[in-house]
Amino acid sequence: MYLKKMEIYGFKSFADKTELDFKRGITAIVGPNGSGKSNISDAIKWVLGEQKIKSLRGTKMEDVIFAGTLIRKPLGYAEVTLVIDNSEGMLNLDYSEISVTRRIFRSGESEYLINKNQCRLKDVQELFADTGLGKEGYSIIGQGKIDSIVSSNPQDIRNLFDEAA
Amino acid sequence: MYLKKMEIYGFKSFADKTELDFKRGITAIVGPNGSGKSNISDAIKWVLGEQKIKSLRGTKMEDVIFAGTLIRKPLGYAEVTLVIDNSEGMLNLDYSEISVTRRIFRSGESEYLINKNQCRLKDVQELFADTGLGKEGYSIIGQGKIDSIVSSNPQDIRNLFDEAA
Amino acid sequence: IQRQFVEQFELIQTKFNETFSMLFNGGSAGLIILDNEDIMETGIEIVAQPPGKKLKSITLLSGGEKALTAIALLFSIISIKPAPFCVLDEIDAALDDSNVDRFAGFLSMITKDNQFITITHRKGTMEIADRMFGITMGKDGVSKMLSVQISDIMKEAN
Amino acid sequence: IQRQFVEQFELIQTKFNETFSMLFNGGSAGLIILDNEDIMETGIEIVAQPPGKKLKSITLLSGGEKALTAIALLFSIISIKPAPFCVLDEIDAALDDSNVDRFAGFLSMITKDNQFITITHRKGTMEIADRMFGITMGKDGVSKMLSVQISDIMKEAN
Ligand SMILES: Nc1ncnc2c1ncn2[C@@H]1O[C@H](COP(=O)(O)OP(=O)(O)OP(=O)(O)O)[C@@H](O)[C@H]1O
Ligand SMILES: Nc1ncnc2c1ncn2[C@@H]1O[C@H](COP(=O)(O)OP(=O)(O)OP(=O)(O)O)[C@@H](O)[C@H]1O
Ligand SMILES: [Mg+2]
Numbered sequence: 144m145y146l147k148k149m150e151i152y153g154f155k156s157f158a159d160k161t162e163l164d165f166k167r168g169i170t171a172i173v174g175p176n177g178s179g180k181s182n183i184s185d186a187i188k189w190v191l192g193e194q195k196i197k198s199l200r201g202t203k204m205e206d207v208i209f210a211g212t213l214i215r216k217p218l219g220y221a222e223v224t225l226v227i228d229n230s231e232g233m234l235n236l237d238y239s240e241i242s243v244t245r246r247i248f249r250s251g252e253s254e255y256l257i258n259k260n261q262c263r264l265k266d267v268q269e270l271f272a273d274t275g276l277g278k279e280g281y282s283i284i285g286q287g288k289i290d291s292i293v294s295s296n297p298q299d300i301r302n303l304f305d306e307a308a
Numbered sequence: 309m310y311l312k313k314m315e316i317y318g319f320k321s322f323a324d325k326t327e328l329d330f331k332r333g334i335t336a337i338v339g340p341n342g343s344g345k346s347n348i349s350d351a352i353k354w355v356l357g358e359q360k361i362k363s364l365r366g367t368k369m370e371d372v373i374f375a376g377t378l379i380r381k382p383l384g385y386a387e388v389t390l391v392i393d394n395s396e397g398m399l400n401l402d403y404s405e406i407s408v409t410r411r412i413f414r415s416g417e418s419e420y421l422i423n424k425n426q427c428r429l430k431d432v433q434e435l436f437a438d439t440g441l442g443k444e445g446y447s448i449i450g451q452g453k454i455d456s457i458v459s460s461n462p463q464d465i466r467n468l469f470d471e472a473a
Numbered sequence: 474i475q476r477q478f479v480e481q482f483e484l485i486q487t488k489f490n491e492t493f494s495m496l497f498n499g500g501s502a503g504l505i506i507l508d509n510e511d512i513m514e515t516g517i518e519i520v521a522q523p524p525g526k527k528l529k530s531i532t533l534l535s536g537g538e539k540a541l542t543a544i545a546l547l548f549s550i551i552s553i554k555p556a557p558f559c560v561l562d563e564i565d566a567a568l569d570d571s572n573v574d575r576f577a578g579f580l581s582m583i584t585k586d587n588q589f590i591t592i593t594h595r596k597g598t599m600e601i602a603d604r605m606f607g608i609t610m611g612k613d614g615v616s617k618m619l620s621v622q623i624s625d626i627m628k629e630a631n
Numbered sequence: 632i633q634r635q636f637v638e639q640f641e642l643i644q645t646k647f648n649e650t651f652s653m654l655f656n657g658g659s660a661g662l663i664i665l666d667n668e669d670i671m672e673t674g675i676e677i678v679a680q681p682p683g684k685k686l687k688s689i690t691l692l693s694g695g696e697k698a699l700t701a702i703a704l705l706f707s708i709i710s711i712k713p714a715p716f717c718v719l720d721e722i723d724a725a726l727d728d729s730n731v732d733r734f735a736g737f738l739s740m741i742t743k744d745n746q747f748i749t750i751t752h753r754k755g756t757m758e759i760a761d762r763m764f765g766i767t768m769g770k771d772g773v774s775k776m777l778s779v780q781i782s783d784i785m786k787e788a789n
């Protein structure tokens with residue numbers, strides 16, 4: 144099971160549709176300060192069901208929609224899709240490839256889709272339960288957050304263990 | 309006014325007496341992870357009167373005394389001296405060079421000296437009042453602390469201003 | 474349930490010690506269960522001993538030592554329970570050049586069972602990547618993606 | 632007292648905008664007094680506008696943009712009220728290579744009135760130093776100081 148593809152439209156600084164094709168192994172994302180690298184990691188967290196806007200560096204959920212720049216107008220919605228290879232059947236669905244999409248409108252309403260069928264947030268969370276990809280998961284480490292893995296609070300370390308159990 | 313010299317003995321990982329001669333301009337301190345660079349910046353903060361052990365990365369004040377390693381025995385006290393050029397008379401004492409020393413023993417007792425004469429913490433704090441070197445000062449930026457200068461708390465920014473007024 | 478936790482704990486503890494001494498080129502690290510009486514609720518403390526130093530709590534470590542210890546713990550958890558993919562955002566920022574190289578070497582070793590997407594500015598990490606995406610910000614304030622060849626970036630970095 | 636605060640505020644505000652656009656190669660930044668009625672207690676908010684982007688609060692900036700904005704504010708305060716000396720511990724860690732070079736260039740410009748002691752792993756910052764101290768950790772776990780020539784480190788880094 145691995146991440147095959149990602150499509151971003153209107154999420155933070157990605158005003159134009161952007162597609163990233165991934166393969167197994169190590170993919171490095173490089174670029175100058177402020178170019179949009181951490182926005183990609185925020186987009187992945189967001190599709191997987193992240194509800195806390197503060198951990199996406201915003202104040203209200205609509206902050207993730209492209210807000211416009213000096214030259215470009217703001218957009219009306221944001222949409223991100225992850226395509227995951229499921230040929231080993233790790234995810235509990237009978238497809239060799241599963242796509243998960245999240246969409247948000249200026250009204251604040253969020254939509255979730257699995258393989259282009261609308262579903263609830265709960266369905267997305269259940270799909271990824273126990274894979275380490277969940278909200279408390281250890282598999283997405285945000286910028287500046289590596290130190291908090293060894294935080295001096297013993298309960299935090301315990302939570303990390305429970306997620307991995 | 310500038311920092312001319314620094315002598316460290318028994319402070320954190322500096323078990324042997326170490327002298328650093330500074331000049332005006334830019335001095336870079338380089339070295340591998342864990343070699344003792346931030347301990348130098350902690351030592352400067354400590355001599356200038358820092359009372360909060362947490363901002364020196366310890367839990368009790370004696371944590372700053374060399375605690376021993378696999379090969380070396382712990383020491384009984386720590387002592388740091390800063391020698392400051394005062395040829396322009398910025399500091400309110402009639403010397404062209406002023407040395408400030410702080411010493412701590414395992415008993416937890418701290419001693420302060422100005423030009424080798426014992427004094428109180430208050431005397432050291434008054435000597436540096438209004439120079440920006442004080443505790444809230446903007447002139448010593450610890451590791452990982454640059455972001456907190458633009459912290460999102462408006463009162464923190466205000467404190468920075470008051471220190472500079 | 475209790476037995477499962479203790480078994481998992483021991484697996485991770487052994488792996489953590491192994492990974493730590495590979496990343497630090499020596500030394501050892503451990504995990505301490507704070508309350509043996511109450512396994513289901515107890516907190517866990519981390520102790521680390523970089524080569525040549527005494528065993529200490531992690532608050533006394535340097536910035537780079539702390540980051541490398543966290544990386545060792547993360548990699549040991551991932552080795553015991555692989556995640557479908559991992560996103561790492563500049564986790565190498567506090568490391569000096571030789572620790573970046575050790576980190577990168579370890580990453581390429583464990584990528585056989587895991588997919589890694591790593592955001593980085595460090596050459597040592599770029600060198601071990603299988604492929605690279607370059608992100609730039611256009612004059613219009615919009616992010617664009619370029620697929621860069623690893624050789625282009627390396628040439629520039631030198 | 633009120634007049635003094637407002638005068639100082641305006642001096643720093645102008646300097647901050649100037650320093651910001653030098654470090655970012657464009658754009659602008661400002662300081663907002665939140666409560667005009669109560670000058671003595673009011674908080675201050677920072678807004679920043681990197682080149683090509685809209686003016687935003689600093690929470691929306693990237694890691695490197697935030698660090699560079701903080702450096703701009705720090706340098707503007709130091710230019711208005713120089714401190715006897717400044718100790719900077721790896722303030723360049725989050726910057727990409729071209730921002731490190733701009734930061735280093737600015738540092739060497741303002742060092743005429745200030746002494747800087749800067750702890751760093753970045754080559755761009757080492758290059759502008761007047762002298763360098765190398766700190767190493769011996770096998771016995773004790774820090775030692777070597778006075779290094781800048782040319783030695785540069786040779787190694789390349
Ligand atoms: N809703 C939005 N609309 C437009 N731009 C946005 C939006 N949200 C964030 N941004 C912009 O995206 C940029 C930040 O991108 P990001 O944090 O991904 O940078 P980065 O490449 O990770 O940089 P660094 O190397 O400094 O960490 C900021 O300049 C920010 O203003
Ligand atoms: N009281 C003490 N006795 C002995 N060693 C100590 C003491 N206090 C701290 N140390 C050791 O000093 C080392 C940390 O030094 P420091 O934080 O200065 O490293 P650094 O050079 O800044 O590294 P980095 O580049 O990772 O930030 C740690 O390994 C720590 O164990
Ligand atoms: Mg980033």
Ligand SMILES: [Mg+2]
Pocket residue numbers: 345346347451535536537
């Ligand atoms: Mg340090």
